[in-house]
Amino acid sequence: MIEQIELLVRSGFYSIEEIFEIVTEEYDIPIDNKQLQIEINSLFHSHMEASNQWARPTHFEQLVAVFDMLCDGGIIALHNAGITISDGIDDAYECYEELIERGKLPAGYCFYHEQDLRRAIESNVLPIAFGTFRENPEHALKVAEVIISFLESFGFHVHWNGDIDSRIELRDFEWRKMYTEHDSYGLKRAVEIIEESNYDLAFNAPRPVEIDDHITATDIPAYTRHTFSEIKHLLPADCWAYSRDEKNNGEFENETVLVYEGNLTVEQIHLDYPLGIDAVREEHEQQSVFLILVTGDLIVNNYIYNEYTDGSTGLIVLGNVQASNMIVGGQEIYIGGNLAVKELFWGDYNHGMLSVCGNVETSFFVETDEYDVRIKGERHFKKHWVDADECNVNDVQTMLAEGCYWLEDHDNYDVGQIPLCKEGMFERLKANQPLLMEGWPKVPPQIFENEELSVNNVQRILASSLFGEDVMYSFYLDDVSIRVSRPYLNEDGKKNRRQYISAAG
Known part of the structure; x- marks a missing residue:
């Protein structure tokens, strides 16, 4: 009995009162309750004293x-x-x-x-x-x-x-x-x-309608599973999946498509594992998901992501899409409406494409390794990189949070390549951490009080710090050369009061 008491004490899960109750119920023999209490108290307090000497954390x-x-x-x-x-x-x-x-x-x-x-x-x-x-x-x-x-x-x-x-x-x-x-x-x-928690879709797959029929009370988004041939009439005629299937005698007819009817709101979408970890795709298992189709709007509170840039699940949304971040490649992303990405859109590798019928708005838009971008509407990017051509390495640490980029002394840093670190970004995304530095992009101060061409606005730019020590400020607006001059002292020391703006095509 003493051995049992000692085990209960050392387990650390039971109070003195609970240990007394367990022991008296377990042993069907006469027990002196007072003596039992003394033994329990003694072992309990000895254990407590010993715990003061433990190295932490245990x-x-x-x-x-x-x-x-x-x-x-x-x-x-x-x-x-x-x-x-x-x-x-x-x-x-x-x-x-x-x-x-x-x-x-x-x-x-x-x-x-x-x-x-x-x-x-x-x-x-x-x-x-x-x-x-x-x-x-x-x-x-x-x-x-x-x-x-x-x-x-x-x-x-x-x-x-x-x-x-x-x-x-x-x-x-x-x-x-x-x-x-x-x-x-x-x-x-x-x-x-x-x-x-907001755990990854690799572990929290959207539950199909037909699974666990006895469970009905759930907020997990429900999808229906179809073959491509059953839903292709729902697809836009100009999307790659539809046109490729038509041109190649039903190439995708038997591929699996998950369909979400109406609007869909989720925490994140992992396009490498659209069905969760039990659908990791081995060739012999035929478990691949070719396409996800959302017939309404899609709101993704955290991220749309995939690691593998050759054959990940495609995504077609007939409405608008909102997401905090998108890091994709290796599939077709087709959006029938507008795309709004709060921080970063990164499309990587020439086996992937982004097609947007409406406008695209994001803080930072990156396309690398010949990623195919087709945007019919307006583009509102605060920063845009195409491979290494537009990449200013000096901007990286200013724009991106720590872990989202390679440093020059890192083994994976290649001179001339875009220094973004997908693995580090994904670790931050899983932890619900931002990818961009706080306060980026910097909002420039407003010089003008409105968008009108007025005397007031001309005087504001003439008085601004754009000129520095110069009296003339020149810049291009599309193909038009703009020159602005402010008052200055001429060679005779007299003040030139002329202020003018000139433009040449």
Whole structure:
């Protein structure tokens, strides 16, 4: 019994009162309650004194950070989940059902239970169980890889044999945890973190209409799956996908298209994984998604992104598109209305194209490696780079946030190439961080009070700092040469009072 009390104390999950209740219920023998209370108090306070000497952070504190990050990434991560694996799975499904009702679709789960915790205390090995909510080995493998990468990033000694039916082990794990009155490591913690998170679509795939029919209360956008032949009549005749299919005897007839009816608002779209991590495309699996079609407007609160610039999923929106950032290439992006990108649009590689029937407005527009841009309306760019031709390397650190560009001393920096770092940008996007420096672009001061050609406005420009020490200011407006002169002293020391503007075609 003393051994059991010590394990409960060292677990750090139970108060003195809870330990007393567990022990008295578990042992069906006469117990001197007063003596039992003394033993529990003694072991509890000895453990508390020992905790003052622990190096920080403890392994448990680091594990809490990892589990919180996993939850923020869409994986339910639970501490002390029941006594057995079955208990832990039941707890994971309880979280899953609650999150579905709140409009979230978790990618999978991981946990350790009470018996695992005992093993960690006794032998410094903590097993971590994991799984998914759908029977898909590739999905489970991806979930395991993500869990392991997070654990290794915190320096844990991780062992796993690669079998999705085997558990992950943390070796050399020193279990050090002290109970505190405000402990909160239960199911509620995981649910609250996931509910508030904005995890990548690679983990949170929009749920198809036909999946999990018994679950109806959800805000997850629903799509319908079609073949290209079934929806091609909805496509604009001038889009590449339609015209290419027509010219090549139905080349895309059997390709998969996801259709969103009406307007769609999402946090982000990852065009490499439009169906989530369980649709990572292997050639033999025939799981590729050729195209996403939105029949209304599309609002993307964070980003539209893809890493692979050869064969990523295409996107056709019949209405307008708004996004914070777009980093794309390797597919057709067709927009029937206007495109508004708050910070950066970057189209990369000659296997991709952007077609916009309306206007395009963005702070920073970049096209590299012969990316095809077709804009029928107006272009409103505060900065525009075409490959390295328009790239002023000195502007990079002024415009872009740290991590979004290569420095000259970096191995991946190539002289003469555009120094943008896609990987660094994506890390910032996943963390909901801006790509552009705060306060960029700088708004120039207004010289004129309005857009009229008036005496007042002429006097304003004549008095401005544009002239410097000169009396004449020249510039071009399209193909017209403009010269502006202000009063000055002539050779005789007399003031020339003439002010004039001249123009020549």
